Amino acid sequence: MxxxxxxxxxxxxxxxxxxxxxxxxxxxxxNFAESLPMEMSLKIFSKLDIKSLCSAAITCKLWNCIIENSDYLWRTHCLTVRGVCQREVDGDRGSGLSWKVTLVRNYRKGSVKREWLRGRFSNIRCVEDLPDQSMCVLDAESWGEILEAELER
Incomplete structure (x- = not known):
């Protein structure tokens, strides 16, 4: 039927x-955010990954206001980045920066460091072989961790 x-x-x-x-x-x-209590809207937005959350923030003014003004939504994602860039995240939080600002400052760094630690660039023989967006400023301790991981491989 x-x-x-x-x-x-x-x-x-x-x-x-x-x-x-x-x-x-x-x-x-x-808009569901107009109808639901703020707590319910935050619960819905908290289920989104980082890219989806950023996309939702540019959907409309109400969603942007909810997302931009809620540190809670950025905390979980920031703690994920902290697993890779603990010193950087702890330093930013210790300086009083919000979860969102801390995430923005360290997301790319965490992604690059994670890729290096996983061995994605182990077969790179020269600078010209590096893919775009694979480098960023990392501290000496991070490069030390990457070097140790490479030596173990």
Whole structure:
């Protein structure tokens, strides 16, 4: 049995097969963040990965306001980066920087360091062989960790 969905503007309801879902006109097309309590919107946004969260922040002014003003949303992602760049993240947090600013400052560094530690660049023989976006400023201790990992391989 095939169900065909169609919108009937005369009756203000949505029909799907034999079942009917009445749509309340004032809620149709509304932003969920306008309808839900702030805590629920934050819970929904907290399920997003970093790229999706950044995309959501540019969706509309309300979403941007919620995302930009909630340190809670950035904390989990920042702690993930902390697993790789613990000194940098702890230093930024100790300086009083927000979770978001700390994440932005250390995300790329954490990604590059993680790739080096995983051995992604073990077969690189010269500078010209390095892929784009594979280098960034790392401290001496980070390069020491990378060197140790390379020597173990």
């Amino acid at each position: 095939q169900y065909v969905s169609k919108w009937n503007p005369n009756t203000r309801h949505f029909s799907e097969g034999s079942s009917t879902l009445i749509l309340v006109k004032e809620h149709f097309g509304r």
